[in-house]
Amino acid sequence: MNARQTVRAPGVRRTWLFVPGNNAAAHAAALRSGADAVVADLEEMTSPQERPQARERIVTLLREAAGAGTFGSVRINTLEHDGHADLEGIMPGKPRAIFLPHAQSTAQLAALDDALAVIERKLGIPAGSTEVVPVIESAQGLVNLGALLHVGARIKCCMLAVEDLAANLGARRTPGGNELLYARSRFLIECVAAGCVPIDLPCTYRSAQVLEQDLDISTQLGFASKSVVFAEHVPAIHRALTPFMEDVQAAHALIDAHTAQQANPPAADGSIWIDYPERNNAQRLIARDALLRAFDDSRNG
Structure with a gap:
């Protein structure tokens, strides 16, 4: 079995590196980074006017990721804000997973499941093969998480956001991250109880020292998968999550x-x-x- 044929199971996806949807250089750097999964972002990292071109570039990225044995995925916009256009544009690249931002209700996830089913049929993609990763970015999403994770079989992983969550909570951000410790703990507990892999929030401080402290908390809590916004963080996270x-x-x-x-x-x-x-x-x-x-x-x- 070669890299193209092998799909990383949820439990062995240690790093999910987010990259702007319309930046080809960032796409190439992401594939070189060694990250287990790459997430092309059409939401926060791509402006509305850039999205049409970004969708085309993402299709190329997804095909290159498949050839390299990297788990290729995409964060779309919510369905009421460009999400349908995002799906139409990027699904020909056969993403392994779709990240849904600001997941708060079962209705949101059911609607995405239905939209994916239609597109999979149209493109000849095996039914149900595209995973859905809800992104929890608010108190409401965290409180409803138990119900969200049982919407459908597509949901095998779930991600906790950081800056939008902190803003929603009114938390004052600090390098130590104590302000989000309860949210991380509750998120992990809900995911484990549902049999879903919890993806820890990214360290949005670039400092290697802050990252080291953040990883110590993350691994102590029990996370084995983490989102990433700086490519240079990938090796340190792999060292923390891979036994020597x-x-x-x-x-x-x-x-x-x-x-x-x-x-x-x-x-x-x-x-x-x-x-x-x-x-x-x-x-x-x-x-x-x-x-x-x-x-x-x-x-x-």
Whole structure:
């Protein structure tokens, strides 16, 4: 199986890099970045007057992404604001997923599902094969999230926005991001409960130091997938979300030591003690490594 034939399953899409819809140079840079998924943006990053040309360029990007083994997707406008024209223009490129901004109601997602079904039939695209990724950008969207994620089988991933969400909440933005910690936690819990992959909000501070702090929070909460707005952030995010071989070896050793400890508990004399949370973290790391390796094997096999 080659790169063109392999589709990244939701659980192994670590990075979703957003790029302007009408910037061919940014498209080429995105494909070079190594991001698992590229999201051509027709909403915030593309002005209304540029959208007709952008749709044509996005079709080319989607075809190049398919050839490179990159998951190609598009953020359209809401259906009441250019979304139908966006779909007509970009669907010949067979995007793997459509991002719907400002998702707040089940009616919005049902309407998008219907529109995609019509276009898939017209273009001969397998029915239901185009995924839908709701983008949560408001308190209403977050409160309704449980219902949104059950609208249809197209929804396998969901994304949490950052700046529009903060504005809706009236939150004062800070590099530490504490103002959005509850929103990120609730979003992740709702997605996991629905069997949907949660895509964490992007770090919109360019600083490598802020990104490092943001990734520490993201991985501590449990995110394994993240949206990106700066291409140079992709390698750091991959490092944070991909276990290194030495980390996996250390995790196996820790689990073996914990098993031995349970069989022969050491005396309470200050000897090294391995707690269950440490063992559980090691198990999660090993499971994550196995998932990513299975994808690599299927791609190279």
